[in-house]
Each structure stands twice: as structure tokens, then as C-alpha cells.
Amino acid sequence: MPADDGSIDSDIEAYLAAHERKTLLRFITCGSVDDGKSTLIGRFLYESKLVFEDQLAALEADSKTLGTQGGELDFALLVDGLQAEREQGITIDVAYRFFSTPRRTFIVADTPGHEQYTRNMVTGASTAQLAVVLVDARKGVLTQTRRHTYLVALLGIRHLVLAVNKLDLVGYSREVFEEIESQYRRFAAEVGVDDVVCIPLSALRGDNITAPSPNTPWYEGPTLIEHLETVPVDDERQAKPFRMPVQWVNRPDPEFRGFSGLIVSGVIHPGDPVRILPSGRTSVVSRIVTFDGDLPEASAGQSVTLTLAEEIDVSRGDVIAAADSAPALADQFEAHVIWMADTEMLPGRPYLMKIGTLTVGLVIGPPKYRINVDTLEHAAAKTLTLNEIGVCNVSVDRPIPFDPYRVNRDMGGFIVIDRLSNETVGAGLLHFALRRAHNIHWQAIEVNKAAHARLKGQEPTVVWFTGLSGAGKSTIANIVERKLHEMGRHTYLLDGDNVRHGLNRDLGFTDADRVENIRRVAEVAALMVDAGLIVLVSFISPFRTERAMARERVAEGEFLEVYVDTPLAVAEARDHKGLYAKARRGELPNFTGIDSPYEPPESPELRLDTTRLSPEEAADRVIAALQERGRLG
Amino acid sequence: MRTPTQTLTHLDRLESESIHIIREATAESERPVMLYSVGKDSGVMVHLARKAFYPARPPFPLLHVDTTWKFRAMYEFRDRMAAEAGMELKVWQNPECVRLGINPFDHGSQVHTDLWKTEGLKQALEHYGFDAAFGGARRDEEKSRAKERVFSIRSPQHRWDPKAQRPELWSLYNVRRRPGETIRVFPLSNWTELDVWLYIQREGIPIVPLYLAAPRPVVERNGMLIMVDDDRMRLLPGEQPEWRSVRFRTLGCYPLTAAVPSTASTLPEVIAEMLRTTTSERQGRIIDHDQSASMEKKKQEGYF
DSSP states (O other), X not given: OOOOHHHHHHOHHHHHHHHHTOEEEEEEEEESTTSOHHHHHHHHXXXXXXXXXXHHHHHHHHHHHTOSSTTSOOTHHHHOOSHHHHHHTSOOSOEEEEEEOSSEEEEEEEOOOOGGGHHHHHHHXXXXXXXXXXXXXXXXXXXXXXXXXXXXXXXXXXXXXXXEEOGGGGTTOHHHHHHHHHHHHHHHHHTTOOEEEEEEOBTTTTBTSSSXXXXXXXXXXXXXXXXXXXSOOOOGGGGSOOEEXXXXXXXXSTTOOXXXXXXXXXXXXXXXXXXXXXXXXXXXXXXXXXXXXXOSOEETTOEEEEEESSOOOOOTTOEEEEGGGOOEEEEEEEEEEEEOSSSOOOTTOEEEEEETTEEEEEEEOOOSEXXXXXXXXXXXXXXXXXXXXXXXXXXXEEEEEEOOTTTOHHHHEEEEEOTTTOOEEEEEEEEEEEEEGGGOOOOOOSSOHHHHHHHHTSOOEEEEEEOOTTSSHHHHHHHHHHHHHHTTOOEEEEEHHHHHHTTTTTOOSSHHHHHHHHXXXXXXXXXXXXXXXXXXXXXXXXXXXXXXXXXXXXXXXXXXXXXXXXXXXXXXXXXXXXXXXXXXXXXXXXXXXXXXXXXXXXXXXXXXXXXXSOHHHHHHHHHHHHHHTTTTO | OOOOSSOOOHHHHHHHHHHHHHHHHHHTOSSEEEEOOSSHHHHHHHHHHHHHHTTSOOSSOEEEEXXXXXXXXXXXXXXXXXXXXXXXXXXXXXXXXHHHTOXXXXXHHHHHHIIIIIIXXXXXXXXXXXXXXXXXXXXXXSTTGGGOOSEEEEOTTOOOOTTSOOOOBTTBOOXXXXXXXXXXEOXXXXXXXXXXXXXXXXXXXXXXXXXXXXXXXXXXXXXXXXEOOSTTSOOOTTOOOEEEEEEOSXXXXXXXXXXXXXXXXXXXXXXXXXXXXXXXXXXXXXXXXXXXTHHHHHHXXXXX
């Protein structure tokens, strides 16, 4: 219903002015497969007269060939976009739809009901202010209904509509409706949402969508559209303390220095005192600069440029906050983590966190528990796989400003990015800091690395041997150590097999355990470098990400990656320990090269081709490489 | 706690979200560029870019992937607008098309569009080494667009994989990419055609006069009104251009974009007409008619 034709014709200017002043509601529709979400949205568009003649003609044709309504208009076909899903008759992704009524404009996220696409529902919910949860009147509250309600509540949506759909198929029964309503209200209360409005409807027939249905005379509540038009969405964000993550430093000339960003909460005026995080410096806002002139005030939801009274250092990623209620700084948190990738989460693996406009290094600890989203029960877990949600401790590589997610979505919500694939592999909600950053004091050490190294007359170094099992890593590393020892150098050899008997004997060979195995060894190697030693590390270390992490643990130039390059066939033919034979018989699961991947280094400092070099020759190459780099004093 | 003195309208929110997107993409790219098609959506996008970086100028150039077959009025308008925004304008014409003289009459709409636009765009991005390109596409235009992300990663071959899209949560955009990969950014994703018109009206954004009704010479072909823009238009036997009051809802290459009969010669009249209209915006684009999922296919091949 974009307009009543009369008002357009009689006074278009007034009509447009009214349209311009409309507010915006973003909501999400969710429910189980076949509950009729796409049909409901198609119905919104149809009722809003947003379906054009040519689209209607296509819809009529499509309804006959692809429709599931026996040739009648199948509204779902209006919204199911991608070809694959049109053919399968299912929605496989989030689709955004737009419609407006005389009072409001709406952005709808249509999200799938399939279990494997929970990540898309979480995505749709992250920007929504309200959720419409559909249930099929014949089926009532299902496992998926509970799951979706839990997820939208977790993502911070405080307004729920339960749309009891397909009521026509149960003879518009009041008893059926009320039974479902009471069941659902109990569950919603359990997950902490009290604003629940239940509406009986039929998306296909149009009951209680825009007009009260004669088929449900016993229902006295609002129609769906009426409720969506009037539910108060007064921006709670504006009542919270001022926060603006800095996106961009605007410096057109030496005279002007502005800080641009989207205000995520609160209100700001020229003259307001602000604090810059993480530096903690304070200043006063002098101007709110926009293309349309300076503003006397700006609030949550506006993109602006601020200038400050003092010349202080502010960069992208910083947060400008109200001086008297600034966010806390911390580097360790408890968080909900929602995993969104096909590859499982690996506790201890270095990922990236993007929060606000800041991207930092992130390590996720092993889950404290996984949440069964159907029963809300906690279960033990070592990792998280696609669509699983767990509570974990997470740590970042520097203190960051944050607010708990339930207080401020934009200051506590983050995404997890894989360092190598660059994919978004997860999302998280920060709850609280495990320790405040200002409580961290490094033990001041007077006898430092340089002092240790000076006494030994060498440059401390990690020589990291990586390669398949049986490639010859330990053989070569042993010869290198013997030669260095003869040269009077201070060394230590960390060997995979030996470390696994002691320090890492609690770890197995799953991907998650391999990551933790390497993390511990990298830490030990870094401590030994601190002690001034040349550390020889001989580990399969199959993943690039963990080797990169080990490299980052020490200073530039202190890490020498040696790729002991032996083709799988050759290593398997050697098979000194008989491991390959066992693995081939299936007795050793997760064996690198057989059923667990090995990612060869892309640019190692040294590559040793053991099909052409003897172990002695290979060891000499390593010594030469150390000498060339001045590591032996 | 102080409360703000005025509520933000839906246009305020859309504007603010788009500015956030433009700044975010610019901050995380080496060489961004804004595609400028001379149409109304492009005009809105350039206006938003100016707002995003004011008082500085937008720190990227405009790129027009030209087919040489745009309406004459569009070329005049294009050069004037770039100058007014104080932005550098790069124009790319696929040299292969120039050499072969590709045109919609001899080669058909499909080949014409593929070579000038889809291939031309890829060439231009590679030629200048742009790693991020802003486009004016909106999700309400077409069904497969409704599901595209705001930030869309393209392979080094410029392909779009609808099954491997990154989830976009809150206002957090993951802009990281591997060498060779580029990113297409759609700041107007959440705008509707009506929003665009209302915003043009509110902000006083200049538009090509072809969007407003005026008497123009047209011929009728397959039920569509084609404007005779200059003498390159080949008339079929028996065709006689007649003067009719028409306007364009969308602007592409002139023989491929149909006009609609209209007397709406002011912006409010255009908006009023739009609100009463009964055919969708892309109806005037001849390329979309081949098959109902044709836009998705084009996008996978690298079309914007």
C-alpha cells in the first residue's frame, strides 16, 4: 500500500513529505521448513501493491510450472531468488525484502528454516529489531521453533511475534491457537523475552495480515501489519552512553583533522567531553561536521565527522566515548561463539577478530560447554563445528574497548576471520572481561634476552624443521645439534616424539590437538630463545597457520623455517617406525599425509630435498644458513 | 541520560548506513573506484561519497565503463557531474569492441552487453589495478540481487559464487581478500527505487533530463518505445519516428532501453507516476527478458 491514489493526485508534495518522515523497522522472519515464511513475505509485497504487472504475469506462469499450490498463486515464488532453490522449492540463503505502509518502511530478512543454515538466521537476526516466528498450526511448536527463538533472543532481539500460520487448515480453531500460544509463551519466557504477540493467520488466504479476518471473530489482537506498524522501536541505543568507533581520519589539509564514524550509541554535542580508547586521552568535541553544515547534535545511527579541541592522536579502530562513562578495556573475555564454517573451530589457532572498526589477533580457548539449542542444555565439547554455539574464553593480542553485548550490540559483537582463507568463520558476543587490562603487569626482568645471548656469544634462534612423518627431520636435526655443540654453541632439541611423552602427553592427533601441541611447543621455543639458546624444533607441524604463529612468537630474523621435503611415496617407503603401514591399515587415524592434510611451506628460509641430499649434507646446509644470517656469533 | 531532539527517518538511516559502507570499503582497500553509469542510482552514490568524506574530496576516481552507445544527453551530463564533484573520471571503452565495431544492431543485445559491459568492466579493473569497486545495484531490483551481500568477493577471474558468500553480521564487513581477488561493494543495497527518488528530491541531486518527460522522437518495436537518439539508429522498413511525450525509468544503451509514455515532467510527478505504476523497473531493459534467472547467470560471469 504505497499510497492511496487520491492523496498522490491531490497533493503529491504533502504525500511525499509524509513519506519522507516515515520510520524504519528491520525485522526477521523465521520458522521451520514449509511453515510459509516466503509465502508470508510474498503476501506482504502483494498486499503492499509492490508486485508489478509483469512480475505478476511471471508469477502466474511460474506458479503453474514450479508452484506447490496446485496452480494457484504461489507467493513464495516471488521471493525465492536463486535458481537452485527455485528448482528445489526451498530458500537457501538470507534474502532482504522491502515494503512500506503509510506509517513505516520495512526491511525484512527472510531466513531459512533448515538446520544447516543456522548461520544465515543468525546473520539476519543481527540487524533486526523484531522477529516474526512462524509455526504451522497443524504442527505447533517444534524443535526448530525453539531453536530460532533461542537464537533471536541470544542475538538481542527483544520483540517477538508468533505467527500461527495455516490456521485455515485446522478450521480456524481457537483451541489450537490458544494451546500453541501458551506453549510458546512458556518457552519465550525461558529464554528471557517478554514482549511476545501471538497472531492467528493464514498467509496463503490473507487472514489477519492487513485486515481482521472474519474467520477468527474470537481474536481481538492486532493484525500482523498493524502490529509491525505500531510496535515501539524507539531507539534504545540513543539512551546509552555515547560511542563512536573511528572509521576514517579525515585530513584534507593541515588545518583540518576530523574523525569520521557511525555513532553506535548515545547523543553528542559540541562541547561534550570525550575519552579516546584505548589511549585513555580526553578532549572536548569542538564541531560535528557534515556535508550539510555543522550540526548542534548527533545521535546513534548517524554517520558524522567530529573534530576535537585538542590535537591528540586518534586512528582508525579507536573508539570515541563519553568521558564520564567510557567502555572498559580488556584483552581476555568470556564469549558466546557461533561457528559458521565447514572446517571446525580449532582452540588455540590464531584467528582475527573484527569488532567495530578494529581488527586484532584472536585466540579462542577450548569451549567450556556447547549449547544444545533445542533443549538449552550444556554439553561438553572440545571444539565447535558448523552451526554449533559454545561459551569460550577468548583472548586478543592487545587490550580493546568493549561493552557487554547485551548492553551494546555494536560494542560487544564480533566476527571471526580465518587468517589464511580470509573467510568469516564465526561470530561472537562478548559477555565480560576475565581481567581488566590495567591489572596486567609483566614481571620486569633485568637479565633479559640480550644479556643471556651476549654471555653465550650467539644470536638466539628457532630452527623449525617441518615435513611428513619419516621425512628425516629428526635425523637431520640431531646432526645439526651435534655439529653446533662441537662448535661450542648452546642448543636444545625439541623433538615431536619426546615432547609428546611429557609436556603434551594429554594431547591426541585430532586437528584441535595438533594445534594445541604446536602452540605449546612454540611457547617453549620462545622461552628458550629468551634464554639465549639456539632451539631446534623437529615437528611434523602440518598447518601453515600454526607455523606462522610460532614465527610470530619470536622477533624478526629469529625464526628459520626448514622444510624437509620428502615426497609421501619416499617417506612411506622408508617407514622406519612402521607407522605408514599401520595408518594404511586404518589403525592410526588422523595420520598426516594419509587421512590428515599436510600444508607445505610457501616460502621457507630453507628447503631440503632429501631425495638428493644425504642427512650430513642437509645438516651442513642448515649450519651454512645460520652462519649466513649471523646467528652463530 | 539525554535524549536526541529529533528522530531519524528511514532516509536518514539509509544515508548513514551507505556512508558507513563507503568509508569502510575505502579504509580497507588499496585502490578503490566508484563505478559511474550516469544513471540516477550512480548519482545518489556519488552524492553519498561526497558526504562520506566531506570536507575532503572522495579519495577515489569515478569509472565509466562506456559502450559508446549511451544517449548523447548522458555523455554531456557525465562530464559535468564529475567536474562538479571534483572527482577524476576515467572512461573505459573495450578496445576489442572499438576495433570490431560491436553494436546492438549487428551483434544483438546479448553480445553487445557481454562484450562492452561485462568484459569492459573486467578489463578496466585489471588495467588500473582497482581492488574494490562500488556499484549502485539495489537488492529490490531483481530476485537474485536480493540475496547478494553488501561486500561481494570476486575471484581473480571476476566470478561470483552464490554458494560461497561471507555472512554479514551487524555492521561488520569482512573486506579481507587474497592477492588477485577483488571486491564489489554495493552501498545502496537496502534502498528501494522509491527511496532513491525521494532522496534525489530531498537532496536536490541532478539527474539526466531523460528521466523527465518531454516530446522525443520514438519508434515502436515489439511493444517497446525506442528513442531515435541520432542517425546511428537504423530504422526498419516502414518505421517512421513520431514525436511522443516519453521518459525513461532506467538508462542504458539507447537502442536497448525502452521509453515509457509519460507526461511527468517534474520530480514529484515522476514519483507520483512511479507509485501508481504497474510494471517493474527493469522491464525497460531488454537484456533481462531472455530467461527469468538471467541476471544471476550474468552475475556469476562477472557482470555487476
